[in-house]
Amino acid sequence: MAGFGWLSYAFFPRSALLGIPPLVYDGEHIPPSGFLEVKRGDMHDAAVRPDRPMTERLGINVTQASAIGMRTNAAAPGDVVALHGLHPRELRWTFRLPPETPSMHVRFIGEKPITLPPPLIRTVLIEPDEDRLTLIWTAELSVPAAPGSKRLDGLQHAVLWNQ
Numbered sequence: 001m002a003g004f005g006w007l008s009y010a011f012f013p014r015s016a017l018l019g020i021p022p023l024v025y026d027g028e029h030i031p032p033s034g035f036l037e038v039k040r041g042d043m044h045d046a047a048v049r050p051d052r053p054m055t056e057r058l059g060i061n062v063t064q065a066s067a068i069g070m071r072t073n074a075a076a077p078g079d080v081v082a083l084h085g086l087h088p089r090e091l092r093w094t095f096r097l098p099p100e101t102p103s104m105h106v107r108f109i110g111e112k113p114i115t116l117p118p119p120l121i122r123t124v125l126i127e128p129d130e131d132r133l134t135l136i137w138t139a140e141l142s143v144p145a146a147p148g149s150k151r152l153d154g155l156q157h158a159v160l161w162n163q
Helices: 149-153
Strands: 080-084 092-096 103-108 120-127 132-138 155-160
Touching (some): 149 155
Antiparallel strands (some): 080 092, 120 132
């Protein structure tokens, strides 16, 4: 299966990384290395083996919802993207990710604002048919203990852009 869009958890290889071995797996005839995803290192071999404990079959890459050929380790502001044969009107669709990085801030009611660490681009959603690009930015902050639900109810947040 190949795709450009979001992959459901039911689709291989995400399903295997959730602990559901592929239906076509036959340990006597198909070794784990017979799967391209295992051979390329996109998935560990235990993920396709029903004889392995569930804890070994699970994989953190299940969180990656894009098709394997559409993945990158990182996307940064200003990066150039070039897509070939995927746009309905352009043979080669080239664009640059916006160069600006926003600042992110949070505040609990009655407390001082907290400036979060610089955010990173975590998702680049490309919709060629719509000539649309959506970026999802995240800023992560380690806290000594999770805030309670009452405190979270009063959480305020802001994303600020210079332009």
